[in-house]
Amino acid sequence: MFVAVWPDDLTVRRLSALELGSVPGLRTVRPEQWHVTVRFLGEVGDDLFPVLVDALGSAATRVRDPVRCTIGPATAWFGGTRVLQIPATGLDGVAEAVRQATVRTIPDAGQSPFVGHLTVARVRGRRPEESIRTAVAGVAFTTEFAVPRFCSSPQRFARGSPLHDAAALPPPHMSARGPEPRRRAGSTRLAGVMSGG
Numbered sequence: 001m002f003v004a005v006w007p008d009d010l011t012v013r014r015l016s017a018l019e020l021g022s023v024p025g026l027r028t029v030r031p032e033q034w035h036v037t038v039r040f041l042g043e044v045g046d047d048l049f050p051v052l053v054d055a056l057g058s059a060a061t062r063v064r065d066p067v068r069c070t071i072g073p074a075t076a077w078f079g080g081t082r083v084l085q086i087p088a089t090g091l092d093g094v095a096e097a098v099r100q101a102t103v104r105t106i107p108d109a110g111q112s113p114f115v116g117h118l119t120v121a122r123v124r125g126r127r128p129e130e131s132i133r134t135a136v137a138g139v140a141f142t143t144e145f146a147v148p149r150f151c152s153s154p155q156r157f158a159r160g161s162p163l164h165d166a167a168a169l170p171p172p173h174m175s176a177r178g179p180e181p182r183r184r185a186g187s188t189r190l191a192g193v194m195s196g197g
Helices: 009-016 046-062 094-100 130-136
Strands: 002-004 024-028 038-040 067-071 076-078 084-090 117-123 143-147 151-152 155-158 161-164 167-169 188-190 194-195
Touching: 002 094, 009 143, 038 094, 046 094, 046 151
Parallel strands: none
Antiparallel strands: 002 038, 002 151, 024 117, 067 084, 067 143, 076 084, 084 117, 155 161, 188 194
16 A cells, blocks of 8 residues: 555646657556655555544645645656656655654654655566666656645556555645546445455
8 A cells, every 4th residue: 555646637648748769678657557656555454444544634634735746857767777757846745744644553664765756667577778778768857736635545456567546635725636536346445545345
């Protein structure tokens, strides 16, 4: 499970027009999967869902000012050379609010500090040659969008690709709507958190 912010429709359309060319071994992320993770929670047992619901609701109330996320200024390799991403800024306050609200339930042990980024592609198989890695890094892209809410989402896999079901925990001062949850047969909704049945 993770907590994330999803880009708005305009940002998704702009990202869809990002031209990376045809790069052998580079798998682009599908638009419905684009997000900025603010905290990774790992495997969460059913008994912890009610606790996390309350914790994330508390985190939402701590974010008192309107939040805007800036994606840019260009593509770059993250975590070595297997993840191609675009930096995301403006979410440090959200990330810290979520961390403070959930750290008693999900300790920080082994977690890296928050570094905002939106993954656009991943390398499959062998590491690409230097010329290929250089060609897709530094592609200019900048946009900004309002963040009406953050979402908690369990992680599922199908054909090797992560699928995300998102449910919102809207801060009381924000009314715009983000991505709606995609319900699965046998799923259970607990006050804004989706879990597999």
